[in-house]
Amino acid sequence: MQRLLPLPLSLPLFNVASSRAIEAAALAGLPVDALMERAGLAVARLALALQPGAGTIWVACGPGNNGGDGRIAARLLQAQGRRVSIGLTPPADCCLAIDALLGLGLNRTPDAAMAAAITALNSLTVPVLAVDLPSGLLADSGALAGAEAVRATHTLCLLSLKPGLFTAQGRAHAGTIWFDDLAIAPARRGDAGLLGRDCLAELAGPDHAAHKGSQGDVLVIGGAPGMRGAARLAARAALAAGAGRVYLHLLGEPVEEADPARAELMLAVRCEPQDLAGKTVAIGCGGGQQGLAEPLAAALRHAPRLIVDADALNAIAASPALQQLLRQRAPLSSVLTPHPLEAARLLGTDTARVQADRLDAAQALAERCAATIVLKGSGSVIASPGRRPQLCSSGSAALASAGSGDVLAGWIAGLWAPRPAIEPHLLAGAASFWHGLAGEQQAAGPLRAGDLIERMHALHAPPED
Numbered sequence: 349m350q351r352l353l354p355l356p357l358s359l360p361l362f363n364v365a366s367s368r369a370i371e372a373a374a375l376a377g378l379p380v381d382a383l384m385e386r387a388g389l390a391v392a393r394l395a396l397a398l399q400p401g402a403g404t405i406w407v408a409c410g411p412g413n414n415g416g417d418g419r420i421a422a423r424l425l426q427a428q429g430r431r432v433s434i435g436l437t438p439p440a441d442c443c444l445a446i447d448a449l450l451g452l453g454l455n456r457t458p459d460a461a462m463a464a465a466i467t468a469l470n471s472l473t474v475p476v477l478a479v480d481l482p483s484g485l486l487a488d489s490g491a492l493a494g495a496e497a498v499r500a501t502h503t504l505c506l507l508s509l510k511p512g513l514f515t516a517q518g519r520a521h522a523g524t525i526w527f528d529d530l531a532i533a534p535a536r537r538g539d540a541g542l543l544g545r546d547c548l549a550e551l552a553g554p555d556h557a558a559h560k561g562s563q564g565d566v567l568v569i570g571g572a573p574g575m576r577g578a579a580r581l582a583a584r585a586a587l588a589a590g591a592g593r594v595y596l597h598l599l600g601e602p603v604e605e606a607d608p609a610r611a612e613l614m615l616a617v618r619c620e621p622q623d624l625a626g627k628t629v630a631i632g633c634g635g636g637q638q639g640l641a642e643p644l645a646a647a648l649r650h651a652p653r654l655i656v657d658a659d660a661l662n663a664i665a666a667s668p669a670l671q672q673l674l675r676q677r678a679p680l681s682s683v684l685t686p687h688p689l690e691a692a693r694l695l696g697t698d699t700a701r702v703q704a705d706r707l708d709a710a711q712a713l714a715e716r717c718a719a720t721i722v723l724k725g726s727g728s729v730i731a732s733p734g735r736r737p738q739l740c741s742s743g744s745a746a747l748a749s750a751g752s753g754d755v756l757a758g759w760i761a762g763l764w765a766p767r768p769a770i771e772p773h774l775l776a777g778a779a780s781f782w783h784g785l786a787g788e789q790q791a792a793g794p795l796r797a798g799d800l801i802e803r804m805h806a807l808h809a810p811p812e813d
């Protein structure tokens with residue numbers, strides 16, 4: 349059993365169908381109850397570690413094998429001399445609750461009895477340990493099957509890691525995530541990957557002979573009047589990530605300086621095809637509604653590497669001609685960084701549908717746009733045509749503050765410029781992980797985007813775990 353996050357090494361994720369196939373293959377060589385006995389033992393062990401003291405442990409058991417795991421754990425806890433209560437309502441002296449209501453088999457809105465038990469678990473002030481998944485959370489998507497799912501303090505995932513724990517509502521409901529593979533090595537590829545710190549190894553640093561010309565040029569296009577800051581944040585991030593030279597083309601009224609607070613940034617007065625050649629371009633941060641279409645069309649045609657964010661995504665969503673330009677770009681040359689609403693616009697759907705299956709939505713968008721997609725939010729999804737999607741295991745709600753997406757777009761550009769040959773799928777994964785990692789390393793409260801850049805900068809050449 350291991351505590352999973354922060355995650356040093358990337359791991360495979362298995363959806364419900366694959367998890368059942370792994371279970372069936374394992375059971376072919378084992379006595380019928382072997383896996384459930386191992387699962388129950390793991391649950392009991394963690395329960396004892398979490399609550400070694402007095403009081404009654406409530407084991408809320410459902411009708412399937414998730415409940416079966418709970419019953420075995422209850423038996424083992426009793427054998428250890430602990431008081432245990434099995435049922436759908438808590439005992440008066442409850443000191444720890446084990447949520448063994450529903451796991452992989454959740455396939456509909458919780459019925460009244462289940463919903464009441466979920467509410468009762470969420471009303472407790474004692475720790476709640478969820479078995480395999482917080483009940484009410486869908487394993488494949490991290491969406492809720494009904495109005496409410498268990499908000500666990502700990503979740504012990506069993507046999508195979510499920511994607512739903514790590515995206516959408518997963519992290520908000522799972523608490524501290526533990527994993528026990530029940531001594532079974534899966535004999536199949538994951539359906540998706542969970543990015544760990546090893547993804548940063550894709551980003552070799554500059555060699556000793558590097559010079560600004562070898563580290564690539566970034567051009568940030570955006571920052572209409574009133575939103576100059578968004579483009580400046582992206583440009584500052586590109587600089588901090590390691591681009592050799594960073595230029596800013598600000599939309600609307602001309603300005604005298606690119607960024608008075610960052611003397612290193614240069615102003616790009618024009619944005620003609622020859623100004624785009626050879627550059628890594630990030631477009632859309634603070635782009636506004638007007639003045640963006642022309643530079644966007646030029647960037648789609650001429651930028652050899654392109655990151656499309658914010659208002660540039662909205663402009664593409666509204667224009668079949670721009671969509672066509674995007675699809676016609678060279679393979680492996682475009683990264684789109686939508687948040688769920690921007691993704692919904694691009695897909696012609698609504699945010700709720702995107703959030704109902706983030707992995708699916710990101711993959712559909714990648715295929716539709718012939719681009720790498722970073723679908724942002726809790727558990728960002730990185731998807732590319734023909735590739736296995738990745739979920740970012742780093743990040744926290746400290747990133748839920750204005751400008752952190754601009755920083756990500758600029759950071760991707762700044763990492764890409766010196767490494768023009770890197771595969772965008774790997775680049776976007778590593779950049780997202782880095783961004784999330786910096787977003788975890790701070791005291792409570794939101795992280796201002798300007799401070800985020802400094803934290804990301806401080807993580808250059810991150811130490812080995």
Ligand SMILES: NC(=O)C1=CN([C@@H]2O[C@H](COP(=O)(O)OP(=O)(O)OC[C@H]3O[C@@H](n4cnc5c(N)ncnc54)[C@H](O)[C@@H]3O)[C@@H](O)[C@H]2O)[C@@H](O)CC1
Nearest residue numbers: 371412413414450451452453454455456457458459480507
């Ligand atoms: N396949 C695996 O990876 C392993 C599974 N094990 C455990 O077995 C679980 C899966 O067991 P099951 O397939 O029996 O599935 P569950 O125990 O999750 O649920 C199935 C039962 O719940 C009912 N149900 C589903 N949705 C409901 C809803 N919304 N409201 C009320 N009832 C609902 C179903 O009708 C069925 O009776 C895993 O989550 C895990 O805890 C472990 O014992 C060992 C390995």
Ligand SMILES: Nc1ncnc2c1ncn2[C@@H]1O[C@H](COP(=O)(O)OP(=O)(O)O)[C@@H](O)[C@H]1O
Nearest residue numbers: 724725726743744745747748750751752753754
């Ligand atoms: N709760 C959260 N958990 C993890 N990451 C988050 C969370 N909230 C926001 N983020 C991250 O912060 C960034 C926000 O980007 P975005 O929504 O575009 O904001 P903005 O446009 O203000 O910069 C994304 O990278 C997103 O993944």
Ligand SMILES: [K+]
Nearest residue numbers: 447450481483
């Ligand atoms: K459960």
